[in-house]
Structure formats: structure tokens, C-alpha cells
Amino acid sequence: MDVELARVWARDEGVRSLTGRVLLADGQVVEASSADLHSYALAEEPGGPREVVLVVDRPSLGLRCEHHAVRYPGSLAEYWQVVRNTGDRPVILRRVESGRVLLRRSVRDVMYFRGGWGLEFEPARERLGESFELVQTRGRSSNGLHPWVALLGPTRSFSAAVAWSGNWALRIHRREDAVELTGGLVDFDPACELLPGAELVAPSLVVVEGDGRDLNSISIQYGRVGRLHWYPHNDLSNLLPVEWNHWWPYEDRHINEEVFRRNVDVAAEMGFEVCTLDAGWFGPDDPSAHWYDYRGDWHMVNRTRFPHGIRALADYVHSRGMRFGIWCEIEAVGQRASLAQAHPEYLATRGGQPLGYACFGCPEVRRWALATLDGLVREHGADWIKLDFNLDPGLGCDRTDHGHGAGDGLYAHYRGYYGVLDELRRRHPHVLLEGCSSGGLRIDLELLRHLHTVFLSDPDWPEHDLQLFWGATTMLHPSACLHWGWSEWITEHRRQTFDPRDPMLSPHKLDYAVGVGMLGGFGLSHRLPDLPRWVRERITALIALYKTHVRRFVREGELRRLTRQPRRFGKGARWAAFQYSLPEDEHLLMVFRLDRSEPTVRLRLRGLMEEGDYLVRRLWPPTDRESVTAGSELSRDGIFFYDLQPEDMRVLHLQRL
Ligand SMILES: [Zn+2]
Structure with missing residues (x-):
């Protein structure tokens, strides 16, 4: 191998890079060595990232593996592998590692985050034994486990993340001389049949090195590279607009045109910049229709609640000088949605059973989804789309009539979803896209290459907010984290008890309840017309504080x-x-x-x-x-x-x- 190339690839300091392996279903392991090297390329921008590509050919197996490494200024590197079938018969893949690195043996502890609905970023730390692994199989990147790990040592620490919204694995083994870390997609089940001419692009494995003091030297690098190189930006996302969202005090049954308009009037006076219509706007004209059952029926507006349609509402928000946001769960299909009857071929199924979502591995579904989202902008006047996803796809779709195989349905779904988001951004570059998934159950670095911000969690009582923001910013820049101050909930939750009308509410407690939302992207979900006068005035002043002083630090600061x-x-x-x-x-x-x-x-x-x-x-x-x-x-x-x-x-x- 070329000396310069080897130096760039292998790195220095505490990280040595190997190439990721491919495991075939018959047990063979494809591992690159310099003898296999077919070609390589080295690209470099002055002061920017340098990329190395090693191409390894295995003609006897019909495989070509491209190993990519990109190193950014500092120590952050990302690795991925592209596997291509260059033969004339299918290659059956069990596992494709994105990358493999050797870290200093002196690392002692492993730290990671567990998660669940309303319980995101729960820290766990243990002594690193002979081996350790984190494996996600629920089909959403951060449900149960977050796709991030840190290895902590006395003088140097390391972190790795898999940039992928579906199932992923991070594996760590102690060797004689080093600690080996690999990461990438979870094993295919059933195995993935890579057809002649087809290729599979594995997600990125990101590796960062920092000092042993705390995680700040690591998270600053994740944040800097994310903000400068990964996250999309537009004028609206750069503004970090202050959002009012109707959901928690009204949910679907208590929202309608009149209620929304009354809130819009007050939001404009208080300095809000976006008013978001959450779930409850779509489906049949039935006052009791439950949003969850009709996801997929985005072509229908609930005219009982919104007799003048959505566009009239958007126009009203615009007339008050604000932007209009709308909620949509484009991937999901509710049990009563007419979409399921009209297009059963759209449904992701496993063993013949519907999984509750439309498979974006299918080109027809992608066309339908794009046209639907396009309509939210063109017809309904949306400036902001909150894209939710409230179910676990598990191992994903195993149909074989969607253009993917039985083993790579979930992989194809996420590649398809990313493609739809990219095309939507291309068509409507001014629209802000927010990712949400039962709150924070799909937070990962790859989704943040395709949309502008992620919502951290459904609940938002203050100590929960602070736990989330602390955890999320170990991997994300604050500007990519959207969360709200303490919301008023119409339903029961033992901690969502905030009542801005409570006569015992003190000014400092109001500051605390609202201020915790100002650490990243900021919003509130309150019944604005019913706020006591002093509360309304104080929140107005806090919004002004955010706009005047805080958000320029959130936008560009190192945290x-x-x-x-x-x-x-x-x-x-x-x-x-x-x-x-x-x-x-x-x-x-x-x-x-x-x-x-x-x-x-x-x-x-x-x-x-x-x-x-x-x-x-x-x-x-x-x-x-x-x-x-x-x-x-x-x-x-x-x-x-x-x-x-x-x-x-x-x-x-x-x-x-
Ligand atoms: Zn499918």
C-alpha cells in the first residue's frame, strides 16, 4: 500500500483504522489486505475533510468492496463500505461492517444511553470486559438504545456512532494489543441477496477521539462537523424560530379552526414565529375521529374541525407575520386509513402481516409520499413539516414485490425515506423539516443529513428536558435539537402537571419551566389565550431574550x-x-x-x-x-x-x- 495513503487511512494518535469486513451467508469472511487492493483515491480540501477510498476486488466471489474514510479537521472520522456484486450470480450477505478501528487498550469504561418513550438518554456505564455489544432490532435508531457509545480512559476517551435510522450494531472486543470496535447495520435476517450489478451502501461509522477529562472534547467535534458538514440548513432553520404547537393542551379532539386562530392571535403578540398544526387535521369529517387510526389519509381534511380547509389557516398565520407548520406521519398507515384499502401493495408486511407502515423501498410508495408532502407545501402552505413516526418496524418488510429482497426491506425503506426527504428539500428549499418519532425514538446522525432538526422527546418537564439536552448534545450540535419548555397536557402524565394558571406559580418557577426549552431550538405548547396576564408578559420577555441573546449562541456556539x-x-x-x-x-x-x-x-x-x-x-x-x-x-x-x-x-x- 502507498505510504501516504496508509498513513491517512491508518491515522495516528489513539485510533488505528482497519477496513470493515463482509460476512457471507455461507460463513466466508471477506477481509481486505493490501494484496487485494485494486485501486485507491485520495481527495482533500484545504482546511477541510480528506477522503480516502480503497477498492478491493474479489472476482472469485463476484464482490467489489469500496472502503471509504473521511477525516475532518480534529480527530473525527467516518467510515463506510460500499459492496457491489460484479459477478453473474447473487451474493448472499449476512453482515456488512461499515468500519473497524483499534483503540488504545487503556480505555476502561463503556458509556451509552438507553431510551424509551419519554425516557430518552438514560445513561449507563460499566467496566469494559472482554467484549461488549449494542444491537438495535426495533427498527428505529434510538428506541431502547441510542446509536452512540463512549469508551472512557484516564487520559484519552473515544466515541463511536452509527449514522443510521433503522437497526444497527456496535461491537467492542478487547484484543492483546488494543480494543477493537466495529459498527454498522445489524445482521440481515433473512440474509440479503445482492443481485448481479446491485450495490449496498453501508451507513457511516463515526469515530471521535477526545481527552480523558469529560465528554466535551468529543461532543464539540461531533457538533462542529455536524453543523458544518452534515446537517442541511436553510434560512428558516438558521433562524431557530420560536414555535407554538397546538398539541399537548388540545390534542386532536379539542383542536379546530376557531381554537387555532385564537392561539395564533396571541402567538403573534407574544413574539412566536411559527404556529404548528399538529395531528388532528386529516382523515374523515368526524368530530370523534382519532388521529392514530387515519394516518395515511393525508388527502382528506377533517372538515368538521376545519371547515375552511388548511390553506385558510396557513394564510391566517401568514397574515399575522408568522410561518405555518404542519404535522404528518408520512410513513405510517393507520388501521382505518382508506389508503390501506386503496393501495394494499404499499404496505410493509412481514410473514404476510402488515407492519403499520408503507414501505419506502417500493418506488410507487416513494412517488406517492413525495406528491403528498409536496401538497402540504403547495396546497396547504406549510413552511415547516413535523415528520413523526410512531411505530416500531422491527426487522422490516420481507415482501419481494417492492424492488427489495426479503432480507433488506428495512434497509431499502430507510434509503427510500432519505431519498424522499432529499427530493422534498430540493423542491422546497425554504421549508424546514423536523424529525420526530414518538418523541425521540429515532435520533441519529444520518437522519440529520436529510432533515434540519430532531425533536428530543414527547414529555418536557424540566429535569427531563435537562437530562435530554445533556445526553443529546454528546452527539448533536444544540442547533439540531428541538425541544419545548414545560407543556400543558390535557391527558394524564405524572410529571406533566404544569399549570400556568396556578395562583401559587412564582416568577422564578415560570422562568425555569420555560427556560429549559431555550437550550436548543425552542417552542411551547400552551393554551395561549388563557394565560394569566403576568404569565403572558413574562413568557413574552423570555421569548425576546431567546431571540435577542440566546439563539445566536445556540446557532453557532460550541457547547x-x-x-x-x-x-x-x-x-x-x-x-x-x-x-x-x-x-x-x-x-x-x-x-x-x-x-x-x-x-x-x-x-x-x-x-x-x-x-x-x-x-x-x-x-x-x-x-x-x-x-x-x-x-x-x-x-x-x-x-x-x-x-x-x-x-x-x-x-x-x-x-x-
Ligand atoms: Zn417492502
Whole structure:
């Protein structure tokens, strides 16, 4: 192998890269060696990523494997493999590894996140034994487990993520000399039949190296590369608009044209910038129709609730100077949806049983989905589409009349879904696309190459919000994370008890309830016309704070978590602090005191110039006072917080003089 090429591929420091393997159904393992190398290419942008492609031919097996590695400035690299059938008979694949790396043997602990509905980003940490694996088989990337792992050592730490929205695997083995990590798609079941001329593009395995201090040196790299190279952007997504969404206080049965319009009027006065019509707008003209049953009937508008149609509502929102958002679960097919009768051939099935979604591996389905989404923009006037997905596809569709095989139906579905999103963005570049999946059950780096932002979770009580944001930002830039302040729920949830009309509600608790939503993309789901006057005025002021000061840091800042992760139900850190830093040595500090906390905390800032002086201003609660403090003092002694109530918030701005 060429020396320069080998150097780029193999890397240095704590990560050595091997090529991913292919396991065939008959037990053969296809592993690249330099003797097999057919050709290679090296591409480099000045100051940007460098890509290496190694092409390995195995004519006796009818296989060509392209190994891709892209290294970004810093230590983040992504690896993937493209497998092509160059023979004249099918190749039967069991497993395709995206990449394989060797890490320092000194790593000791493995950290990862479990997840579930309303329970996303639950941390787990254990001592790394001889082997460890995380395997997702529910068909959604972050249901049960998040597609991310960290290996922590005393001086160096590493993280890996599989960029894929379906089933994935991360496997770790201790070897004599190193720790081996592989990742990619979960094994095909049944095996994948790769036909002559066909190719399979495995998802990216992302690997990052950081210092052993905490996860910030790793997550800053994930965030930077994501923001600069992966996530799509448009004017609306760059704005980080403040969203009002109708769902939690009204759900489907209590929303209608009149209720929505009354909220729009107040939203405009309060400074909201997007009003989103969630589920409840589609399906038959039946006041009792339940949204879940009619998913798929996007061509029908519930005229009982919306007698003048959706366009009239969008026009009304636009006339008040805001953007119009709409909810859709384009992949799903409800049990009563007429779509299922009209197009049974669209349905994903396994063993002949419908799985509850339309298979995007099928070209007809992709055409229908694209036309439907296109209609949401052209006919209904949507500027923002919230794309939900409320079911587990499991191992996916095994039909053989969709253009995919029995083993790669779920793979084909996600490739098809990504393609629809890409074409939708091409046709409507100004429209913001949001990914949601029963809240946060499909959060991964590949989905964020095809849509602009992901919703972190359905519930949003404050300690849950703080746990989520802490967890999500180990892999995502804050600008890609959408969540809301504490919503009012019409249904029962033991923690969703926020009542803005409670006479006992204090200003600091309102700040805390709303402010936790301002860490990333920000929204609220409240009954706006019924807010007490002081509550409405204070939320209006918080929205102004977000728009004037906070969101430019969310948009471009480097985020550091200054505390351990707060956790639901009284666990974890009981103070949470997040520092956002802009290149001009300007910083924003958002501090939250949770309940059951110590009364004071000292927070040491990071990344400041020790010899510089900083102007420190408190932005919330607003005050005219300001002080000048040395960078050395802010870094070593930190800032002492002693006057917060339990469940309270402070926002500080620091600028080097
Ligand atoms: Zn299918």
C-alpha cells in the first residue's frame, strides 16, 4: 500500500483504522489486505475533510468492496463500505461492517444511553470486559438504545456512532494489543441477496477521539462537523424560530379552526414565529375521529374541525407575520386509513402481516409520499413539516414485490425515506423539516443529513428536558435539537402537571419551566389565550431574550456541559449549567437549579483566556449590574451562585474586553 495513503487511512494518535469486513451467508469472511487492493483515491480540501477510498476486488466471489474514510479537521472520522456484486450470480450477505478501528487498550469504561418513550438518554456505564455489544432490532435508531457509545480512559476517551435510522450494531472486543470496535447495520435476517450489478451502501461509522477529562472534547467535534458538514440548513432553520404547537393542551379532539386562530392571535403578540398544526387535521369529517387510526389519509381534511380547509389557516398565520407548520406521519398507515384499502401493495408486511407502515423501498410508495408532502407545501402552505413516526418496524418488510429482497426491506425503506426527504428539500428549499418519532425514538446522525432538526422527546418537564439536552448534545450540535419548555397536557402524565394558571406559580418557577426549552431550538405548547396576564408578559420577555441573546449562541456556539447529567425522578446532578462559546471569545452561560439541590454551586468556565478580563452581565433575570472579572478567576475559582431558588434559572453573558 502507498505510504501516504496508509498513513491517512491508518491515522495516528489513539485510533488505528482497519477496513470493515463482509460476512457471507455461507460463513466466508471477506477481509481486505493490501494484496487485494485494486485501486485507491485520495481527495482533500484545504482546511477541510480528506477522503480516502480503497477498492478491493474479489472476482472469485463476484464482490467489489469500496472502503471509504473521511477525516475532518480534529480527530473525527467516518467510515463506510460500499459492496457491489460484479459477478453473474447473487451474493448472499449476512453482515456488512461499515468500519473497524483499534483503540488504545487503556480505555476502561463503556458509556451509552438507553431510551424509551419519554425516557430518552438514560445513561449507563460499566467496566469494559472482554467484549461488549449494542444491537438495535426495533427498527428505529434510538428506541431502547441510542446509536452512540463512549469508551472512557484516564487520559484519552473515544466515541463511536452509527449514522443510521433503522437497526444497527456496535461491537467492542478487547484484543492483546488494543480494543477493537466495529459498527454498522445489524445482521440481515433473512440474509440479503445482492443481485448481479446491485450495490449496498453501508451507513457511516463515526469515530471521535477526545481527552480523558469529560465528554466535551468529543461532543464539540461531533457538533462542529455536524453543523458544518452534515446537517442541511436553510434560512428558516438558521433562524431557530420560536414555535407554538397546538398539541399537548388540545390534542386532536379539542383542536379546530376557531381554537387555532385564537392561539395564533396571541402567538403573534407574544413574539412566536411559527404556529404548528399538529395531528388532528386529516382523515374523515368526524368530530370523534382519532388521529392514530387515519394516518395515511393525508388527502382528506377533517372538515368538521376545519371547515375552511388548511390553506385558510396557513394564510391566517401568514397574515399575522408568522410561518405555518404542519404535522404528518408520512410513513405510517393507520388501521382505518382508506389508503390501506386503496393501495394494499404499499404496505410493509412481514410473514404476510402488515407492519403499520408503507414501505419506502417500493418506488410507487416513494412517488406517492413525495406528491403528498409536496401538497402540504403547495396546497396547504406549510413552511415547516413535523415528520413523526410512531411505530416500531422491527426487522422490516420481507415482501419481494417492492424492488427489495426479503432480507433488506428495512434497509431499502430507510434509503427510500432519505431519498424522499432529499427530493422534498430540493423542491422546497425554504421549508424546514423536523424529525420526530414518538418523541425521540429515532435520533441519529444520518437522519440529520436529510432533515434540519430532531425533536428530543414527547414529555418536557424540566429535569427531563435537562437530562435530554445533556445526553443529546454528546452527539448533536444544540442547533439540531428541538425541544419545548414545560407543556400543558390535557391527558394524564405524572410529571406533566404544569399549570400556568396556578395562583401559587412564582416568577422564578415560570422562568425555569420555560427556560429549559431555550437550550436548543425552542417552542411551547400552551393554551395561549388563557394565560394569566403576568404569565403572558413574562413568557413574552423570555421569548425576546431567546431571540435577542440566546439563539445566536445556540446557532453557532460550541457547547460545554459544565455539570454531570441531571436525571429524571430526582437523580443525577441537581444543578445544570451549559456554556456556549463563540469564536469572538463571547460566552453564554445558562444555569438551572433543580429541586432537591444544594443551595449553592460554583461553576468554573472553560476555554477562557486566563490573562484576559471579561465583562460579565446577567441577562436573566434582567439587571443593569455588570462586573469585570479576570479570565483566570473565572476558570480557576469560577462563578459562585448562591441566590437561586429551587427550580430557578440564570442566564449570563461574558465578553472578553
Ligand atoms: Zn417492502
